[in-house]
Amino acid sequence: MSASIMERKELDSFLESQISRIERYKSDENFTVVFIQAEKKLLETIKPTVDINLRKSDVIFDGGNHLFITLANTDKAGALHIDEMLKEFINHDLVYAFATLPEDGEDLENLYSSLANICQDEYDLDLYEYL
Numbered sequence: 001m002s003a004s005i006m007e008r009k010e011l012d013s014f015l016e017s018q019i020s021r022i023e024r025y026k027s028d029e030n031f032t033v034v035f036i037q038a039e040k041k042l043l044e045t046i047k048p049t050v051d052i053n054l055r056k057s058d059v060i061f062d063g064g065n066h067l068f069i070t071l072a073n074t075d076k077a078g079a080l081h082i083d084e085m086l087k088e089f090i091n092h093d094l095v096y097a098f099a100t101l102p103e104d105g106e107d108l109e110n111l112y113s114s115l116a117n118i119c120q121d122e123y124d125l126d127l128y129e130y131l
Contacts (some may be wrong), residue, residue: 038094
């Protein structure tokens with residue numbers, strides 16, 4: 001399978017539309033936002049591996065030296081599976097963090113805040129430099 005690829009600048013509006021849709025239809029649906037950061041050359045090398053293991057409903061937002069990935073209908077267990085897949089196929093140090101709606105936040109601001117806290121706590125990285 002293969003995920004859609006979009007530019008990083010489209011992430012906020014995409015997430016806002018997904019959250020609005022979930023709220024409008026009072027859906028129990030969830031999704032996960034993944035952040036991956038590494039040197040641009042390394043990301044170019046691993047991007048095909050990431051892409052081939054994602055579904056058509058998933059979206060990669062390419063920011064050059066970082067990626068945001070939205071995983072539709074994916075809870076924390078599913079995100080951990082992706083994490084294990086990345087560690088299995090990619091033997092490099094990279095920043096990898098994820099936050100899940102609604103568990104980690106029910107709106108974009110809280111979702112980003114949860115993701116930023118993970119990046120800060122685990123990698124001493126300021127996620128807001130990438131948002």
